[in-house]
Amino acid sequence: MSIPPPPGSQQPDGRYPPPSPYSPYPQGPYGQQPQGPYGGPPYQPWTQGYSPYNRPAAVNGLAIAALVLGILCFLPGVGLVLGLVALAQIRKRGERGKGMAIAGCVLSGLGLALWTLALVTGGAAEFWKGFRDGARDGASISLKRGECFNAPGGSLEGVTYDVDKVPCDGEHDGEVFASFRLGGGGSYPGDTSVTDRADERCYGLQDGYAMDGWAVPGDVDVYYLTPTRDSWALGDREVTCVFGNTHEGAGLTGSLRNDETVLDADQVAYLKAAHVLNAAMDTAPDAEYVEDDLPGHKAWARRVAAALEKQAGMLRGHDWPAAAEKPVTGLAGDLDKARVEWAKAARAADADGFYAHYDKGFKLIDPDRTVTARKALGLTTTPPSEDDTGLEV
Known part of the structure; x- marks a missing residue:
C-alpha cells in the first residue's frame, strides 16, 4: 500500500526535486546549492568583455603621423596619404585614432592646396628666397657700401656674427667702402685663401671710395669681413671691405667717403x-x-x-x-x-x-x-x- 505525500507537497515522484528554473546554479540533493571553497556559490570564469586585465585597442601610428604633418603643414601630400591609409587600417584592425586620421587628412589637404596655390602664383619661389636669405643673414653680416656700424666689444678682429648699424655722422667702429663675392661653389677653400683674396681686393678697392688718400687719417687702415666655414656651407660668399681705426678701442667719427658723390x-x-x-x-x-x-x-x-x-x-x-x-x-x-x-x-x-x-x-x-x-x-x-x-x- 502506498503512502500518499503529506498535504501541500508539490514534489513529483522521484528521489530528487527538479532544478529551479530561476536558479543560475545547478542544485544538489534536497534542493541545496553546491558550495564553493569558502561556503559561497562556485566561481564562474570571467569572459573577455569583463576581464579586469583587458587592454584597450591600440592607437594607429599612421594616424598620429598624419596629424603631426597636418599641424606642421610640412609635406602635406605625405600627411594626406598617411591619413587615408590610417583610416583603412583602423577599419580593418579595430584600432583607435580615427579622429586624428581625419584631422590629419583635413589639415594636410588644406596645406596641399596652399602649396599648390603658391607654386602657381610664384609664392613658393619667394618663400624659398626669403628662407635662403634669412639663413645667410643668420650666418653672415649684411652691410652695404657707405654704411657704418659698431662691432661687439669695439674690435674689428676675430670672429663676429652680428654688428649694429649706426649713422656715419657720429662715432662708429667701421665704415664699409666696398664688397665683392668670392667665386667657387665647392667646399670651403680655407681661412688663408679667403683672407689673401680679401686682402688683395679690399686694398685695391679703397681708392674708389676714398679717392683722396690724403683725407684718410693716418691711424685708419683696411679691415674686412669674410665668410666662415659654417656660413660658406649656407651659400655665403661675400667679402665686406671696411675702414677702421688701427688703435685698440679707438673708432672713427664722420664718414671717410670722398668720391664722385662728394667731390666736384x-x-x-x-x-x-x-x-x-x-x-x-x-x-x-x-x-x-x-x-x-x-x-x-x-x-x-x-x-x-x-x-x-x-x-x-x-x-x-x-x-x-x-x-x-x-x-x-x-x-x-x-x-x-x-x-x-x-x-x-x-x-x-x-x-x-x-x-x-x-x-x-x-x-x-x-x-x-x-x-x-x-x-x-x-x-x-x-x-x-x-x-x-x-x-x-
Missing part, C-alpha cells in the same frame, strides 16, 4: 690722374735693395715712367678752372722731368746707375710739389706720412 668734377679728374702713378708705385719689388733684384727694380722703373707719362697727359687734357690752371700745368712739367729720370733708371747697367736716376726722379714726384695744385682745387693739403700710406700725390 675737377677734383675727381685730378685724383684719377694721381691714382695712375700711385698704382704703379705700389708694384715695387719685394727686395728692399736694388742689388738684390736689379731686373725687378728696372721693370718697376719702366712701369713708373709709363704711369708718369699717362698722368701728365691726363692733367693736360682736362679743362681746369682759372685758379688751378697754372699750378696743375707746373705739376705736369715736373712729372715730365720725373719720367725722364725713371726711364733712365730702367736702362741702368748696374745698381749704382739705377740709384743715381732713381733719386732724381723720386724727388721730382715728392708729394709736397702737389700742395699748390691741391689747394687751388680745394683738396686736402697736408701730405700723409710715408709710414702711414706710402707715396700719394
Whole structure:
C-alpha cells in the first residue's frame, strides 16, 4: 500500500526535486546549492568583455603621423596619404585614432592646396628666397657700401656674427667702402685663401671710395669681413671691405667717403690722374735693395715712367678752372722731368746707375710739389706720412 505525500507537497515522484528554473546554479540533493571553497556559490570564469586585465585597442601610428604633418603643414601630400591609409587600417584592425586620421587628412589637404596655390602664383619661389636669405643673414653680416656700424666689444678682429648699424655722422667702429663675392661653389677653400683674396681686393678697392688718400687719417687702415666655414656651407660668399681705426678701442667719427658723390668734377679728374702713378708705385719689388733684384727694380722703373707719362697727359687734357690752371700745368712739367729720370733708371747697367736716376726722379714726384695744385682745387693739403700710406700725390 502506498503512502500518499503529506498535504501541500508539490514534489513529483522521484528521489530528487527538479532544478529551479530561476536558479543560475545547478542544485544538489534536497534542493541545496553546491558550495564553493569558502561556503559561497562556485566561481564562474570571467569572459573577455569583463576581464579586469583587458587592454584597450591600440592607437594607429599612421594616424598620429598624419596629424603631426597636418599641424606642421610640412609635406602635406605625405600627411594626406598617411591619413587615408590610417583610416583603412583602423577599419580593418579595430584600432583607435580615427579622429586624428581625419584631422590629419583635413589639415594636410588644406596645406596641399596652399602649396599648390603658391607654386602657381610664384609664392613658393619667394618663400624659398626669403628662407635662403634669412639663413645667410643668420650666418653672415649684411652691410652695404657707405654704411657704418659698431662691432661687439669695439674690435674689428676675430670672429663676429652680428654688428649694429649706426649713422656715419657720429662715432662708429667701421665704415664699409666696398664688397665683392668670392667665386667657387665647392667646399670651403680655407681661412688663408679667403683672407689673401680679401686682402688683395679690399686694398685695391679703397681708392674708389676714398679717392683722396690724403683725407684718410693716418691711424685708419683696411679691415674686412669674410665668410666662415659654417656660413660658406649656407651659400655665403661675400667679402665686406671696411675702414677702421688701427688703435685698440679707438673708432672713427664722420664718414671717410670722398668720391664722385662728394667731390666736384675737377677734383675727381685730378685724383684719377694721381691714382695712375700711385698704382704703379705700389708694384715695387719685394727686395728692399736694388742689388738684390736689379731686373725687378728696372721693370718697376719702366712701369713708373709709363704711369708718369699717362698722368701728365691726363692733367693736360682736362679743362681746369682759372685758379688751378697754372699750378696743375707746373705739376705736369715736373712729372715730365720725373719720367725722364725713371726711364733712365730702367736702362741702368748696374745698381749704382739705377740709384743715381732713381733719386732724381723720386724727388721730382715728392708729394709736397702737389700742395699748390691741391689747394687751388680745394683738396686736402697736408701730405700723409710715408709710414702711414706710402707715396700719394
